[in-house]
Amino acid sequence: MALKMHGAMSTAALATKLAITGEAARQQLLRLAEEGLVAATAQSRGVGRPSQSWALTPAAQARFPDTHAALTVQLLDIVRSSLGEDALDQIISVREADTKAAYKRVVGEQAGLRGRVAALVRLRSAEGYMAEWREAEDGSLLLVENHCPICAAATACQGFCRAELEVFRSVLGPNTEVRREEHIVSGGRRCSYVIREVAGE
Missing domain, CATH: 1.10.10.10 (Winged helix-like DNA-binding domain superfamily/Winged helix DNA-binding domain)
Structure with missing residues (x-):
């Protein structure tokens, strides 16, 4: 561990x-x-x-949770081959919307970016991402996910990773920049995100 x-x-x-x-x-x-x-x-x-x-x-x-990886990948392949890429995109969009709504109910209640990031980390950890966060010397926040319980699905379909990034950007607020630095699916040990407040327009 x-x-x-x-x-x-x-x-x-x-x-x-x-x-x-x-x-x-x-x-x-x-x-x-x-x-x-x-x-x-x-x-x-x-x-x-x-x-x-x-x-x-x-x-x-492989000993860490993998959220029924083989079945998930099989189902994604069936959707892609039988119904097409558009159907797969629709499924990902629905999941993204559901996740965004669930996260906003919790994260949106928090005051300040640090409070919102901390709430997001708690949600992600409860889902198996082994998440943590800390503040960097330049004032930015680093959100780290040490495990990806949907790694097999994300590897089979990169749309899940794109949707995840959009969820983070949405729930952390309009004046927040979120940039992925490390990516498990791309061979990284973990997924990490640099988060900072930006001036509103």
């Missing part, structure tokens, strides 16, 4: 994160490595021996 939430880490960093000894962290990592769930890569930091960084393997990633 720690590696999923925070990405690749050294043994020492993981020990600190879990509040355990370095030896205990090392033993856990070795056990997970034997099971094929984590893998280490060497990272050179100038002079001295390279340090090891541990990350989840694809086998470990």
Whole structure:
């Protein structure tokens, strides 16, 4: 869970994160490595021996919720092949509208951009996205989703990702800029969004 939430880490960093000894962290990592769930890569930091960084393997990633991936992809393929791309776009549009309405009821009650982002993160986490947010040094907000429970569907149809971005922009308000930086479907470890307030026209 720690590696999923925070990405690749050294043994020492993981020990600190879990509040355990370095030896205990090392033993856990070795056990997970034997099971094929984590893998280490060497990272050179100038002079001295390279340090090891541990990350989840694809086998470990598969253990996180996938929202009935195979059935979802099959249904999307059936809709696309039997009814056409327009029908698939309509389904995505309906889902987008429903999600937008549900989110606005919760997010719209919050004062200020930080309050709205925090409410959005709570909603997304409840849906399995393992979401979190923080403020950057430049005052922008970073929304991070460490897991995508609809990854298989989003990979099969990029319209889901487009709709998701539009939902975020809509529910966070008209004077808000939302830019996706990392994208799981494009090979990223997570999806991340830079959010900032912009001056109204």
